[in-house]
Amino acid sequence: MRPHHIFMILFEALETDGTGVLSGWRIPAKLRARLDSKLTLLLQHPLDTVFQMEAFLRTEGDASIRKVKVKSNVQLRPLCCKGPINGEGEVTFLLRAKEVQSGWVPVDAIAQAGKRRTEIVAGQRGRKEYVPTQ
Numbered sequence: 001m002r003p004h005h006i007f008m009i010l011f012e013a014l015e016t017d018g019t020g021v022l023s024g025w026r027i028p029a030k031l032r033a034r035l036d037s038k039l040t041l042l043l044q045h046p047l048d049t050v051f052q053m054e055a056f057l058r059t060e061g062d063a064s065i066r067k068v069k070v071k072s073n074v075q076l077r078p079l080c081c082k083g084p085i086n087g088e089g090e091v092t093f094l095l096r097a098k099e100v101q102s103g104w105v106p107v108d109a110i111a112q113a114g115k116r117r118t119e120i121v122a123g124q125r126g127r128k129e130y131v132p133t134q
Contacts, residue, residue, distance in 0.1 A: 007043065007044065008043060008089050009090045009091075009129060010090070010093070010131070011130060012092070012127060012128060012129075013120060013125055013126075014125065014126040021078070022096075022130050025078075030072070031072055032133070033133075034076075035068075035076060036133050037132075038068055039068070039130070039132040040132045043132070059079065061111075062111075062113070064084075065080070065081055065110055065117070066080050066081065067079055075100065077099050078095070079094050079095045080092060080093045080094060081094060081117050084120055084121050092117070092127055093130065094116040095113040
């Protein structure tokens, strides 16, 4: 059961092996804590407010894709979108990504995330709810 202060549901796209893009991301515990802290923040505010925060920025090349900034020695940038099924009540994380020296890893991260968003809308890629660890 979700607490009453939760404004939306977080989803994660499924990889071809069925693992979630966030839950299956093998990152050190310190980075996982930072990531989940950002995602908990996302849950506690209305979507329009969150997407105006510096931590949830638009990406260049696709206005529907956002990056979540998790600062550390490794610059995690999981890519997400509003919806895409229910645009007002959910955010879906589409791809694991990093920024290295102002570039994306993977190099075509924005394009991959956009493709996954399209696949979810078309019912060609699954997703599941993601609950950040607290």
